Amino acid sequence: MHSGRYTIGLIQQIIGAGVTSGPETLIDTLLTDSRRISNPATALFFALNGRRDGHTYLHEVYAAGVRNFVVQHLPDEIPADATFLIVPDVLAALQALAVYHRNHFQLPVIGITGSNGKTIVKEWLHQLLSADYQVIRSPKSYNSQIGVPLFVWQIGGGDTLGIFEAGISTVQEMARLEPIIRPSIGVLTHMGTAHDEGFISAAQKLKEKLQLFAHCQLIVYQSEALAGQTGLLPAARHFTWSRQAAGAKVFITKQWQGQGETHLEAMYNEAMISCVIPYQDEASVENAITCWAVLLAMGYMPAAIAKRLPYLQPVRMRLELKNGRNNCSVIDDSYNSDLQSLEIALNFLTQQNQHPVKTLILSDILQSGLPNEVLYQQVAAMLRQKGIQRFMGVGVQLSAHQSHFQVPDQYFYATTEALTDDLPRLNFQNESILIKGARIFQFQRISRALVQKAHGTVLEINLNAIIHNLNYYRSRLQPGVKLMAMVKAFSYGSGTFEVANVLQYQKADYLAVAYIDEGVALRQAGISLPIMVLNPEPAAFAQLLACQLEPEIYSFTLLKEFLSHLSPAQEPYPIHIKVDTGMHRLGFILSELDELCQLLQQHPAVKVQSVFSHLVASDAAVHDNFTRQQFAWFKQACEKLQNTLGYPFIRHILNTSGISRWPEAQLDMVRLGIGLYGIDAAVPAASGNLQPVATLKTSISQLKTIKPGETVGYNRKGILPKGGRIATVRIGYADGYLRTFGNGVGHLLVNGKVAPTVGNIAMDMCMIDVSHIEVQEGDEAIIFNEQQTVADLAQQIGTIPYEILTNISQRVKRVYFYE
Incomplete structure (x- = not known):
C-alpha cells in the first residue's frame, strides 16, 4: 500500500528489528503479497506467516525489484543489495509501524x-x-x-x-x-x-x-x-x-x-x-x-x-466479471473510483489470462485528497506497473494530465458521451476490459454496450467464496502437502478460465479436468499450472502433447497407445497412474501391478508424476473399514511402484470429504473437488466453515390470476383448487431446472418467501404459486442461494448436489463477483 513516509533506518527503530547491512532507502509502499508488487524500489515487503509462509516467496519478490524486507529469519542466500529487518513476529511489526504512523x-x-x-x-x-x-x-x-x-x-x-x-x-x-x-x-x-x-x-x-x-x-x-x-x-x-x-x-x-x-x-x-x-x-x-x-x-x-x-447510493461491494462482445471479458466496477480501489481492481485485471490484451476504461478520480498533478502521476505509474496495453481516460482532469500516461494504445475523452460515441471505432476484440468510474460518469452505459447480451437467467459465482473455501481446506493440510483442484465439467458448472484464473493466482499446485479439450481450453486461456486429464482420448493425444497436459493412465491399452505418440529422444513425459482400490471404475488392479512395473521400466519415455486412487465412500462412516482397506491397498501399490521405478512420485487418494475426515491419509497431495464450491457432506453447513459459491436466479415475466379449478401448464397437471396468483419465471429444463421439480416438488424464493412450482416444468419457463407473496413483474426469483442451497434442491428431487450444479445449461449467463 502506497504512502510516502520513512527511511528504512527509522522503520528499523520503530519495529525494533535487527538488520543486515544495506543502502538507506526511503520507504513509501508496504507489501504483504508476492503477487501484488508495486513501487518495488521504495517498497518494504513483510514476509507474513499465515496460510502460506511469506518467506518462501522472498526470491519472487526480490526478482520483482523489491530490496527491503521484514522477516523472522534470513533466507539461505542474502543478496548484497538487499536489506532484511529481522523481527520475532512480522505481523506485530507491521502493526507497530501502523500504530507509529497513526499517532502522527x-x-x-x-x-x-x-x-x-x-x-x-x-x-x-x-x-x-x-x-x-x-x-x-x-x-x-x-x-x-x-x-x-x-x-x-x-x-x-x-x-x-x-x-x-x-x-x-x-x-x-x-x-x-x-x-x-x-x-x-x-x-x-x-x-x-x-x-x-x-x-x-x-x-x-x-x-x-x-x-x-x-x-x-x-x-x-x-x-x-x-x-x-x-x-x-x-x-x-x-x-x-x-x-x-x-x-x-x-x-x-x-x-x-x-x-x-x-x-x-x-x-x-x-x-x-x-x-x-x-x-x-x-x-x-x-x-x-x-x-x-x-x-x-x-x-x-x-x-x-x-x-x-x-x-444514499447502493454500495457496490464487488467487481463483476462478465462475458463481453467479440470474445472479450468485461470487469464491471463502474460505480466508484478512488486510488485504493483502482489498485485492487487492477490486481484482479492482471489475474485474467484468457486474453492477450488488458484494457482500462477510467474516469476522473474525485476527492482523492491529492493535488491532481500528483494523483495522475501515481495513476500513470500504476498503469505502467500493471502492464496495461489499452487505456481510455474520461474526464476533464485525465485529459488535462494525459502527458503523464505512456500506455501503448491510449485515448482521452472529456465526457462519457464522447467515449460512447467512439466505441465502434475502438473495436474491442479479445481483450480483458476493466471499467472503473465514479458514479457521476454513469459508466454503466459503457458496460451495457460492451457486455454480451444473454439469457435473463443468471448464475452468479462468488470468487471470494471460492478463495475462502480453498483456504479452509488448505488450513487442514499438513505442511508440504500439495493441493490439486478439480475443474472438470466446466468447474462443476461454475465456469472454465474464470475459476482457473483464481486458482492459479491463489497458487494451487495442480488442476484436473475430465477431457483433453477442457485442458486445451485452459491453456488457450493462459493457464500455465500443471493440468491432469482424467479421461484422455487417444484420438486427441497430439493436442495433449502440444498443450503439455498430463494424462491419467488407467489401463495397458491406454499406456501403450500413449507410448506410441512419444519420441524416444524427448524428455520423459509426465503421466499419472490410476490404481483401482475398490471403485471398480477405472484403474489398474493390484494383480496387474507387476506387469505395469515391467512395462514402465522398459519405456523411459514416460515419467510417473503421480500415483493415485479414488475413495468409494470417504464421507460415510458406515464404510470406514472399507476406506481403511483402500488405504492399505493403495500403500501396497505405491510401495511396489516405488521399488521398481527408483524415483519418488506424488501419492494422492483423498477427495473433498477425505480431506475433512481422513487427515492421516493426506500423503503428498489431495484432490479438492466440490468442496471448493462450498459443498462437503463431511462439513456441517451450520459450522460456517464453507461458503456457498453460486446463486442461480431468474425473474418474473408475467403474473396471472387463476380461478378455482383452472389448470396450469402442459397436460393440465397444475391446479390451484382455491384459485390464486401464479408467476411465470424465465427458467426451464433447458436451463437445468429439471422436470422433476414440477408440480410442487421444487420451490423458488421470491422476496424472501417460498413459492412452490405449479404444473410441469417447460423447456424455457415454469410457473410458481405467489398467491401469498407481495410481488411485481420483473422481481427476482431465486432457485438456489445461501438460504435455499444446492443441497436443498438435491434433496427435493432425491439426487446429489453434483447433478444440480453440472446440469446448469451453458445458455445461462455466468456473472463472477470479486470483492
Whole structure:
C-alpha cells in the first residue's frame, strides 16, 4: 500500500528489528503479497506467516525489484543489495509501524465494528460526510489484522476524517486493532451470528468487539444491541437509537413504506424529526438509521441530514466479471473510483489470462485528497506497473494530465458521451476490459454496450467464496502437502478460465479436468499450472502433447497407445497412474501391478508424476473399514511402484470429504473437488466453515390470476383448487431446472418467501404459486442461494448436489463477483 513516509533506518527503530547491512532507502509502499508488487524500489515487503509462509516467496519478490524486507529469519542466500529487518513476529511489526504512523495524525476517526453492516455503514457515512471532509476510508471490507494497518498507512496530511471498519474472528484481535485505528468516534452495527465459532459465547464476542471503543469520546449504537451491558463501554458520551426504548437519544416512533423507500419519524431532543431512506429491506433501514444517528451525534442539524439521506447510493461491494462482445471479458466496477480501489481492481485485471490484451476504461478520480498533478502521476505509474496495453481516460482532469500516461494504445475523452460515441471505432476484440468510474460518469452505459447480451437467467459465482473455501481446506493440510483442484465439467458448472484464473493466482499446485479439450481450453486461456486429464482420448493425444497436459493412465491399452505418440529422444513425459482400490471404475488392479512395473521400466519415455486412487465412500462412516482397506491397498501399490521405478512420485487418494475426515491419509497431495464450491457432506453447513459459491436466479415475466379449478401448464397437471396468483419465471429444463421439480416438488424464493412450482416444468419457463407473496413483474426469483442451497434442491428431487450444479445449461449467463 502506497504512502510516502520513512527511511528504512527509522522503520528499523520503530519495529525494533535487527538488520543486515544495506543502502538507506526511503520507504513509501508496504507489501504483504508476492503477487501484488508495486513501487518495488521504495517498497518494504513483510514476509507474513499465515496460510502460506511469506518467506518462501522472498526470491519472487526480490526478482520483482523489491530490496527491503521484514522477516523472522534470513533466507539461505542474502543478496548484497538487499536489506532484511529481522523481527520475532512480522505481523506485530507491521502493526507497530501502523500504530507509529497513526499517532502522527490528530484527525478524527470513526471506528466501526459489529457482525453485519460494517462496510455498508462505512460507505454510507463516506457518502454523507464527503461534502464536508477529506475522508480516508478502508476500501471495501479490508478490516482484518493485515488490512487495517495497510490502510491506516494511507493516512496523509490532507485527510480531515478517517472512517475505518474492524472485523475480528477470535479473542485478542481487537486489542491489536484498536491502537492502529485509535477511533475518536465508535459505531456499533448489527450484532449477529457471524464468526460465532471463534468465541465461547455471544457475550464474549461482544466484549471483544467493544474493545475498539476503549478511547472513544463518542459511541453510537442501538440500545438493544448491548442488552444492558453498557458497563462494557468506556465512560464516553453514549448516543443511542431505538424503536423500543423511549429513553434513547433517537427514539423511532413511526416507520412506513412508500414507493421503494422507507419513511421514519423519531423523537430527538424533545422534538419530532423525520427522514426518508431510499430502501425498504430491514438491513438497509437499520444501517441507514445508524448513519442518521452518527450525523446527529456529530452535531449536524436534522434538516440538513434529511436532505442527504434520500440520496444514499447502493454500495457496490464487488467487481463483476462478465462475458463481453467479440470474445472479450468485461470487469464491471463502474460505480466508484478512488486510488485504493483502482489498485485492487487492477490486481484482479492482471489475474485474467484468457486474453492477450488488458484494457482500462477510467474516469476522473474525485476527492482523492491529492493535488491532481500528483494523483495522475501515481495513476500513470500504476498503469505502467500493471502492464496495461489499452487505456481510455474520461474526464476533464485525465485529459488535462494525459502527458503523464505512456500506455501503448491510449485515448482521452472529456465526457462519457464522447467515449460512447467512439466505441465502434475502438473495436474491442479479445481483450480483458476493466471499467472503473465514479458514479457521476454513469459508466454503466459503457458496460451495457460492451457486455454480451444473454439469457435473463443468471448464475452468479462468488470468487471470494471460492478463495475462502480453498483456504479452509488448505488450513487442514499438513505442511508440504500439495493441493490439486478439480475443474472438470466446466468447474462443476461454475465456469472454465474464470475459476482457473483464481486458482492459479491463489497458487494451487495442480488442476484436473475430465477431457483433453477442457485442458486445451485452459491453456488457450493462459493457464500455465500443471493440468491432469482424467479421461484422455487417444484420438486427441497430439493436442495433449502440444498443450503439455498430463494424462491419467488407467489401463495397458491406454499406456501403450500413449507410448506410441512419444519420441524416444524427448524428455520423459509426465503421466499419472490410476490404481483401482475398490471403485471398480477405472484403474489398474493390484494383480496387474507387476506387469505395469515391467512395462514402465522398459519405456523411459514416460515419467510417473503421480500415483493415485479414488475413495468409494470417504464421507460415510458406515464404510470406514472399507476406506481403511483402500488405504492399505493403495500403500501396497505405491510401495511396489516405488521399488521398481527408483524415483519418488506424488501419492494422492483423498477427495473433498477425505480431506475433512481422513487427515492421516493426506500423503503428498489431495484432490479438492466440490468442496471448493462450498459443498462437503463431511462439513456441517451450520459450522460456517464453507461458503456457498453460486446463486442461480431468474425473474418474473408475467403474473396471472387463476380461478378455482383452472389448470396450469402442459397436460393440465397444475391446479390451484382455491384459485390464486401464479408467476411465470424465465427458467426451464433447458436451463437445468429439471422436470422433476414440477408440480410442487421444487420451490423458488421470491422476496424472501417460498413459492412452490405449479404444473410441469417447460423447456424455457415454469410457473410458481405467489398467491401469498407481495410481488411485481420483473422481481427476482431465486432457485438456489445461501438460504435455499444446492443441497436443498438435491434433496427435493432425491439426487446429489453434483447433478444440480453440472446440469446448469451453458445458455445461462455466468456473472463472477470479486470483492
